[in-house]
Amino acid sequence: MTTTPSTLPDGSPRTHYLNAAYGLKSWLLTRDHKRIALLYLVSVSIFFALGGLMAVLIRMELVTPEGDLFQPDIYNRLFTMHGVLMIFFFLIPGIPAVLGNFLIPLMIGAKDLAFPRINLLSWYLYSIGALLAFWALLHGGVDTGWTFYTPLSTNYVNTSVLTVGVGIFIAGFSSILTGLNFIVTIHRMRAPGMTWFRLPLFVWGHYATSLIQVLGTPVIAITILLIAAERVFHVGVFDPKLGGDPVLFQHLFWFYSHPAVYIMILPAMGVVSELVATFARKPIFGYKFVAFASIGIAVLGFFVWGHHMFVAGQSIYAGVVFSVLSMLVAIPSAIKVFNWTATLYKGSISWDTPMLYALGFIGLFTIGGLTGVMLATLGIDAHVHDTYFIIAHFHYIMVGGAIMGYLGGLHFWWPKITGRMYPVFWSKLSAIVVFVGFNVTFFPQFILGYLGMPRRYHSYPPEFQVLNVMSSAGATVLGLGYLMPLVYFIWSLRYGPKAPANPWGATGLEWQTTSPPPVLNFETPPIVTAPPYTYPERTPSPKVNRV
Amino acid sequence: MSEGHGERPGLAHHFDSYEQQKDTATLGMWTFLVTEILFFGGLFAAYGVYRTSFPAAFRAGSHELDIALGCFNTVVLIASSLTMALAVRGGQTDKGKLAAALLVLTMVLGTVFLVVKGFEYHHKFVEHHVPGPAFHFEGPEANHVQMFFVLYFALTGLHALHMIIGILLVGYVAKRAWSGAYTPRNYNFLEGTGLYWHFVDLVWIFLFPLLYLIGRH
Numbered sequence: 001m002t003t004t005p006s007t008l009p010d011g012s013p014r015t016h017y018l019n020a021a022y023g024l025k026s027w028l029l030t031r032d033h034k035r036i037a038l039l040y041l042v043s044v045s046i047f048f049a050l051g052g053l054m055a056v057l058i059r060m061e062l063v064t065p066e067g068d069l070f071q072p073d074i075y076n077r078l079f080t081m082h083g084v085l086m087i088f089f090f091l092i093p094g095i096p097a098v099l100g101n102f103l104i105p106l107m108i109g110a111k112d113l114a115f116p117r118i119n120l121l122s123w124y125l126y127s128i129g130a131l132l133a134f135w136a137l138l139h140g141g142v143d144t145g146w147t148f149y150t151p152l153s154t155n156y157v158n159t160s161v162l163t164v165g166v167g168i169f170i171a172g173f174s175s176i177l178t179g180l181n182f183i184v185t186i187h188r189m190r191a192p193g194m195t196w197f198r199l200p201l202f203v204w205g206h207y208a209t210s211l212i213q214v215l216g217t218p219v220i221a222i223t224i225l226l227i228a229a230e231r232v233f234h235v236g237v238f239d240p241k242l243g244g245d246p247v248l249f250q251h252l253f254w255f256y257s258h259p260a261v262y263i264m265i266l267p268a269m270g271v272v273s274e275l276v277a278t279f280a281r282k283p284i285f286g287y288k289f290v291a292f293a294s295i296g297i298a299v300l301g302f303f304v305w306g307h308h309m310f311v312a313g314q315s316i317y318a319g320v321v322f323s324v325l326s327m328l329v330a331i332p333s334a335i336k337v338f339n340w341t342a343t344l345y346k347g348s349i350s351w352d353t354p355m356l357y358a359l360g361f362i363g364l365f366t367i368g369g370l371t372g373v374m375l376a377t378l379g380i381d382a383h384v385h386d387t388y389f390i391i392a393h394f395h396y397i398m399v400g401g402a403i404m405g406y407l408g409g410l411h412f413w414w415p416k417i418t419g420r421m422y423p424v425f426w427s428k429l430s431a432i433v434v435f436v437g438f439n440v441t442f443f444p445q446f447i448l449g450y451l452g453m454p455r456r457y458h459s460y461p462p463e464f465q466v467l468n469v470m471s472s473a474g475a476t477v478l479g480l481g482y483l484m485p486l487v488y489f490i491w492s493l494r495y496g497p498k499a500p501a502n503p504w505g506a507t508g509l510e511w512q513t514t515s516p517p518p519v520l521n522f523e524t525p526p527i528v529t530a531p532p533y534t535y536p537e538r539t540p541s542p543k544v545n546r547v
Numbered sequence: 548m549s550e551g552h553g554e555r556p557g558l559a560h561h562f563d564s565y566e567q568q569k570d571t572a573t574l575g576m577w578t579f580l581v582t583e584i585l586f587f588g589g590l591f592a593a594y595g596v597y598r599t600s601f602p603a604a605f606r607a608g609s610h611e612l613d614i615a616l617g618c619f620n621t622v623v624l625i626a627s628s629l630t631m632a633l634a635v636r637g638g639q640t641d642k643g644k645l646a647a648a649l650l651v652l653t654m655v656l657g658t659v660f661l662v663v664k665g666f667e668y669h670h671k672f673v674e675h676h677v678p679g680p681a682f683h684f685e686g687p688e689a690n691h692v693q694m695f696f697v698l699y700f701a702l703t704g705l706h707a708l709h710m711i712i713g714i715l716l717v718g719y720v721a722k723r724a725w726s727g728a729y730t731p732r733n734y735n736f737l738e739g740t741g742l743y744w745h746f747v748d749l750v751w752i753f754l755f756p757l758l759y760l761i762g763r764h
Contacts, residue, residue, distance in 0.1 A: 111561035114571045180578045188571040189561075214578060218586035226593070226701070235678040235697045237593060242690045242697070248596055252589050520560075 016419070016516040031116035032519060037102035038417070039123050040093060045486075047089040047130055050137075054082035056479065059441075059472040067459035075458035076143035077159070083146030085137075088168050089130045091402055092260060095267035096213075097126070097178055099409045100206045102417060104182060106510035106517060107200050109191025109526040114184040122177040129171030136160035136167065145456065147257070150238040150249040154230040162231055165224045172217045172224075175263075179213025182206050191509070193528035200508055200532050201277075201290055205270025208294035212259045212266075212301065220256035223249065247313050254305035262301040264398055266294055268361065268405025269336055275358035275408055276340045278506040280347025283533035286339045293332035300329050310381045319378055326376035333369050337362060352504065353424065356431035357408030364400025364438065368393060371446070386456070389449025392442045400438055407434070407485060414489065415499030419516040422492040426484060434481035440474025507533055557733040565732045572735035576742045583709075587750055590705065594698050594757065601691040607684075608695030609761035611676060616667055617759040620660050621751065627656035628748045631717075634724070635741040638734035643727045646737065650721035653744065657714045664707055671696070699758055706754060709747045716740050 017034045027035060057078050061069040070078065101119065105112055113119050136142065142164045144153045153161050186199070186207050226237045227249075236242040238249040277284050284290055306314055306322030314322075340362055349355070371393040375381050384390065411431075415421055444467040449455075453464050460468065502511040513522050555565075562568040598605045630653045637646030668677075675683035678697045686692070720740045723729065729737050 113561075115575060116561065118575075176582050180575060180582070183578055184571055184575045187574055188567060214582050215585055218582045219589045222586050222589035222705075225705075226589075229697075229701065233679050235693075237694075237697055237701070242694050243597070243601060244694065245596065245600075248593060252592065255589075 015518065016514065017519050018419070018516050020519045029120070031112070031120055033101050033105050033113045033116065033119055034417075034517065034521075036119050036123050037098050040097040040101060040126070043123070043127060043130065044090050044093055044098060047085050048094075050134070051082055051085035051090055052479065052482065054078050054085065055475065058082060059475040061458050062460070062468045063472045065460050065462045065465050065468075070458055072458050073143060076145075076456070077141040079456060080142045080145050081137055084133060084142065084164060084168070086398075087146060087260070087264075088171055089126075089133060091264040091398055092175055093126055093171075093178070094264070094402065095271065095406050095409065096182070096206060096209055096263070097122070097174075099271065099406070099413060100182060100202075100209075100267060101178070103413060103510055104185060104203060104206060105189065106416075106513065106521055107203055107508060108186065108189060108194050109509050109522065109528065110185065110189035111520045111522075113181045114189055115181050118177050119181055122174040122181070125174035125177070126171050129167040129169070129174065132167030132170065133164050136163035139163070147253060148224075148227060149253075150227070150230070150246045151240070154227055154236070154238060162228055165228055169221055169224045172221045175213050176217045179210035179217075182210040183214065186210075191526050191528055194509075195528075197288065197291070198528055198531050199291075200270075201273035201284060201287070201294075202267075202270035204291040204294050205266045205268075205273070208298035209263050209266045211295075211298050212263050215302070216256040216259040216263075219252060220260075223252040223256070226252075247309065250309050250312055251305070254308045255302070258305040258308060259298070259301040261394070261397065262297055264402040265365070265405075266297060268402045268409075269294065271405045271409035271412070272340065272358045272361050273336075274506075274508070275354045275412055276343050277533040277535070278412070278504050279350050279352055279355035279358070280344050281350075281535045282343050282347045283531070283535065284339060285342035285345075286335075287532070289335050290339050293335045296332035297329060300325065300332070304329060304376075307376055307381070310378055311385050323376050323378050327373055330369060330373050333365075337366055337369075351428075353422075353427040353431055354408045354412035354504075356428060356435075357404050357411060360431065360435040360438075361401060361404040361408060364396050364404060364435075368396030368400055371396065384449050386454055387449035388445040388453045388455055391455050392445035392449060395442045395445075400442070404434070404438075407431075410485070410489075412504070413510070414492070415503045416510055416515050416517070418493060418496075419499050420492045420496035421499050421503065422485075422488050422496055426488045430481050430484035430488075433477060433484065437474050437477030437479070437481050441471050441478050442474070444468070444470045444474075507535065557730065568733065569735050572739055573742075576739040580742065580746045583746060587702075587705065590698065590702055591753075591757075594702070597691075597694050597698065598761075601688065601694065604688040604691030605695045606762040607686055607688070608692045608699070609759060609763075611671075611674070612699070612759050613667060613670070614759050614763070616663055617755055620663050621755050623656050623660050623663070624748045624751050627653050627660070628745055630656065631741050631744045635734070635738050638724060638729040638737040639731055641731055643724045643729060646729065647721045647725035650717050650724060654714050654717050654721070657710055657717070661707060661710055661714075664703065668700075702754055702758065706747065706750055709750070713740075713744050713747050717744065 017032055027039065030036060030039075057070070058075070061067070061075060061078075067075070101113070104110075140159055142148075142157075142159045142161055144157055144159070144161060148161065148165070186203060190199075230236055230239065236244045238244045238246050240246065273284055273290060304322060304326040306318050307326045310319050310323075371389070375384070375390070375393060407430075411422070411427060448464055448467050448471075451464070453460055499515045501514050503515075504511075509522075509526050509528070510517075512526065558565060558568060562571070630649045634646045634649035634653060637643070637649060671677055675681055676696055678693050678700065682693045682696070683689075684692045717740060720737050724737060
């Protein structure tokens with residue numbers, strides 16, 4: 001089927017996946033994992049922007065102690081929609097559906113994912129779910145918090161719980177299908193010689209993520225159906241009037257929604273492993289430990305959900321068990337951080353943009369993780385539960401961790417995805433601005449929470465104003481940092497210098513094919529003969545072809 | 548898969564061999580069924596919690612169900628799994644017409660199950676045992692009995708939905724089998740449909756005792 005493409009004067013082929021076909025139909029009906037990844041990139045970026053807009057409005061309200069910008073019920077809708085959009089429509093699909101989709105077949109030497117049509121279907125499901133949520137947003141939104149706790153969500157509120165619920169339900173199947181596709185692809189589509197322990201750690205991270213997507217998401221799906229049944233048929237599974245138990249809802253909800261945090265962070269960890277190895281010019285220290293740490297986090301992640309319910313009426317014995325199990329997650333997480341650090345030791349480190357994001361990730365993830373251990377202890381959690389300490393903790397993981405990883409990955413593979421380089425100065429500046437802006441936004445929230453400022457209120461006592469103004473100012477800087485990549489990435493599509501096949505001098509099959517890759521990924525099917533990250537001793541990365 | 552290796556019919560462009568394609572399809576279906584187990588699992592968990600909390604009410608609710616119809620439906624579904632297994636075997640041995648006939652038989656048995664289920668639902672409706680504002684139950688713990696019926700309708704309703712999807716799927720596969728689409732090299736879709744059908748059958752094997760046989764020793 002493949003015709004030998006003619007080549008350009010510099011030796012790169014004239015036909016690649018971007019110019020192989022033109023027109024809307026060639027995108028909307030494509031089965032090419034690379035094009036579907038780009039469809040996802042555009043969609044999740046839109047929902048990131050919408051979720052970010054909600055955050056801007058929240059931070060504007062919180063500049064002053066009085067609730068003077070929004071009524072309380074509008075503020076409830078703002079933080080709910082911020083959470084729903086960011087979690088279900090940006091963070092969960094984010095790295096897997098964009099970078100994972102594009103890179104997993106390339107990294108394992110396959111022509112495509114195992115089920116190309118299901119891959120396209122998953123994008124359509126995501127889009128339908130996201131549009132439903134958007135439609136609900138325009139029709140008043142939801143005000144229950146993204147957690148939809150019963151009986152508030154079933155018996156009391158009159159907002160678009162049902163529409164958003166159905167949107168999340170549909171998008172959930174998109175997530176399940178992505179995970180299923182990845183699991184089967186990694187099992188069945190590896191190139192000759194690509195053994196399990198030659199897989200890049202990015203692939204291991206996504207394998208672990210996919211396990212959670214396949215095992216966890218159906219539980220939130222059935223839980224949403226039960227909420228819908230309560231609202232539509234006026235029957236009560238979680239209704240105390242029928243002897244139903246609202247805490248059971250919390251159990252079912254967190255059985256998915258806690259592991260969902262690992263859906264966000266595990267792919268980012270996979271990205272960081274690639275970046276650290278590439279820009280330290282060394283194999284990852286303790287490769288197998290890092291690989292199994294991903295699986296360990298995915299498995300342990302299913303046994304810690306009760307730490308969201310320490311003060312929700314769960315028995316003290318359950319609390320103790322969940323507390324201990326939650327602390328165990330720190331072990332594989334710490335293995336990763338230590339091993340990245342050990343990889344950096346005596347490496348020839350170069351400070352390219354992706355590396356700046358990766359180092360930012362390691363620092364911020366460490367803070368987020370350590371505060372997580374604090375929160376796993378029953379006494380501290382009872383003190384800071386439902387305060388800004390919690391907000392700060394999970395934003396260090398989700399924003400400082402997952403989004404830093406996502407941006408680092410985008411900067412690393414952008415030349416491969418688009419065939420173009422972006423400006424070095426501006427991109428390095430963006431990494432620094434994001435890092436600084438992030439810390440100024442969220443570090444004060446640790447202090448606010450510890451001093452007792454509760455979450456989910458639009459007004460607060462005047463003594464908290466200084467820290468809140470700091471946080472809002474930081475959010476402005478952070479927002480600027482996110483806008484910069486948007487501008488120069490789009491700029492690079494037209495004006496960026498052409499990227500060579502391997503601008504970073506990285507190992508990995510994806511760098512052996514051309515940039516952008518041909519439709520079937522490789523001109524000749526690759527055969528793998530060596531473990532990953534075989535960098536020669538002490539050779540700095542090439543300084544060619546950079547802007 | 549429409550596009551493919553010109554010289555190897557039925558092999559999708561991104562696979563190297565028929566074996567790889569078959570292994571991939573099978574693993575994909577099994578992974579999907581794992582998802583399905585967790586999907587039903589949430590409801591089973593709720594069932595476990597509430598049955599432990601209200602054992603007497605669940606026994607009373609269970610005794611309202613028609614055990615004869617439940618038994619009959621169980622036999623019907625097991626029979627449909629047999630015809631399904633034989634149909635897959637037919638596809639594997641290049642007997643497309645036989646496979647199609649067996650698949651139609653499977654659809655008939657599935658429909659019989661749904662019709663019987665429909666009569667049971669109707670009966671519950673007449674007796675005001677459908678949960679909601681109109682629910683009525685003579686006896687103690689009426690609210691908790693209602694919880695039993697919430698779970699009864701949720702579990703059997705979800706199962707019935709899977710049956711309907713299964714019957715449509717089997718119909719499509721029967722049409723394809725009749726036109727000779729399945730060969731010993733590639734009957735993957737037929738086999739996947741078979742796995743799905745057996746799974747739905749197996750869910751019923753769990754539902755029947757959990758719902759109909761509480762306290763009947």
